[in-house]
Amino acid sequence: MTKLKWGMIGGGEGSQIGPAHRLGAQADGQFEFAAGALDHRPDVGRDYAQRLGIAADRAYGSWQDMLEGERGREDRVDLVTVATPNATHFEITKAFLEAGFNVLCEKPMTMSVEEGEEIVRVAEASGKVCAVNYCYSAYPMIRQARAMVRAGEIGKVRLVVTSFSHGHHGDATDADNPRVRWRYDPQMAGVSGQFADCGIHALHMASFICDDEVARLSADFASTIPSRVLEDDAMVNFRMTGGTVGRLWTSSVAIGRQHGFDIQVFGETGGLKWFSEHPNQLEYTPVGGRKQIIEKGEGGLHEDAMRLSRVSIAHPEGFPLAVANIYCDLADAIRGEARDSLPNAADGVRSMAAVHGAVSSAQQDGAWVDARPPMFR
Template sequence: MFNEEMRSEQPLRWAMVGGGRGSQIGYAHRSGATRDGHFQLMAGAFDIDADRCRDFGTNLGLSADRCYADYLTMFTEEAKRDDGIQAVSIATPNATHYPIAMAALESGLHVVCEKPVTFTVVEAEDLKRIAQKHNRIFGVMYGYAGFQMIHQAREMIQRGDIGEVRVINMQFAHGFHAQEVEKNDPGAKWRMNPAVSGPTYVLGDIGTHAFYMAQLMTNLDVESLCCTRQSFVKSRAPLEDNAHVMMQFSNGAVGTLWASGVNAGSMHQQKIRIVGEKASLEWWDERPNQLSLEIQGEPARVLERGMSYLHKDSSAVDSDRIGGGHAEGFFESWSNIYSRFGVVMKAANRGDQATIDATWYPDIDAGIEGVRLLERCVDSADNGAKWVKYHD
């Protein structure tokens, strides 16, 4: 069961860049960060419009003089204060992640960043180098990875419960962008603009979620991949609203990733299916408290969150916030991740490397792999869906 007594130290003084009025993801960050007492919102550069930023921030309870017109001013002014911020979350469009994260790290701040963290692997590795130089934690917000049954699956696979992994099927295929919704939706519009979104749309926006969770579950490395991508809504070209990726893994396993915004009628269809030599596991984010287990020659069964038969030493157990049978959801997942960010950031502040090493959290390496996936997919798709090596 989740231990709410972990908050033995003072909350980290925390700020946000982006995530202002009307931002769903901004609220998810604030809810996840503050729920368990690891973070306290002290400042923000929530909006590029200074008046809107100040109005929004003061409505959240912040002092007007800590609602800043831009992130550079915030980092500079907060550094002058005895109670200045110690960490920042970046919830802005993709093109801004790299400069904001770099400035935050150089200002001595821990960072939580939305994904994809950068446009290129070179940039992402640069952020890793700077974070290490300043002994700062860099967390990447793979928000679904806090669901407990993801970690139950990870433990089962690592223990060999399903045998050697043979097939990995990943998908995140919703239908909300089956039409040209970006005409009237600013939140969708920037995602279809390559200058802001980067070289991909659905692969970066949602495909990286499924890819990260499959990596987390299996700990397998991709050796090569082949990608085909389409712009079914023609105005979105060159960015894709549908993509299929085939992968070869280091142990001989094969995999597929389907990322789509045009799967008409679908809510999410984010599913991860891991097929082993003895059994298969499947997790679906619309039923996140359950994990399907299908053992060859036996009746299919469903494992439920919060039950005593789960592996006791996995994150599936220590992240439970209430007993089995009660539904836990998206905000619990985010809170689980932010609690881990808080633990490792505080550990870094006191020089406790052992705690950092012992604590799972989506780190900068997870962010780098997401960007690497996108680079390789674009390389493959834009060259006739050729097979490309995953690593240089």
């Protein structure tokens, strides 16, 4: 099978997410790292790209140079990953879609709902794949949980409770650290801090496993470190279109929690529980029965969980290979085999509508608001 050609924008040297994409994209031999504009400083980006093995003529100084350079090539990249600061996602993603490239965009896909709806329309018009990197939904045991819900193995879902809370921004003396400060600056992060950064992963996960969408929500935001304009802690209650009740807590000042991403799904006949710090296990409890541990790699798993498990039982795969699973689904989609598990532009705009809805609700002391983008109401 011929490798697909892959290019990356952002994710340069020292980036938090860049290595995960480079490992993930190349883990299964389906993509060749062929082009990149990896840094906002042209010379630095070109140098780093070449050190990673990209040919000099495809080591670009800017995303605009990469767009023009790749557009005219017969061997142009099949997929472009956008891993730049949030405020640039819309412009870059739109430009590459309009030029006929498939795109994987880091979350949040856009800064506004209107931009998100525009990306949905552009993606549909282009006929190209536009995916959003909600990579936690690609852990094998999350795919197992979704398949179990779809198969009715816990009955109708009544309640979902999720959190994505850590304490790594809890030190007030570190508030001016540039790697921290931008997340609470409206000019860089947009209208929301912690909820837009981590909370939307938890919200997407709830929708993904429950196979349902958030219809309305009520939010309480807090900036526990006074110098921060945007929230560093949020509690969000929500209701899904099928009637499921949702509870979500997200925080960056929860000192003592590390990654802190977990989800519990409670149905009529059973419950499921997953922790990101123990991703190989899914807890399942049937009504009136004992708790069971379902292990990644064991026999009898649903197909999607089996397909995305690379190593034998008890061997951890970890975060980069969850990202790799997104690239597996992307490779299939680009080759014409659609995967409904691949987070797409519609998921991206739904997340942004929820962010703006939560901000509006918090400003109204928790009033219930519509969480859907206008195009899906």
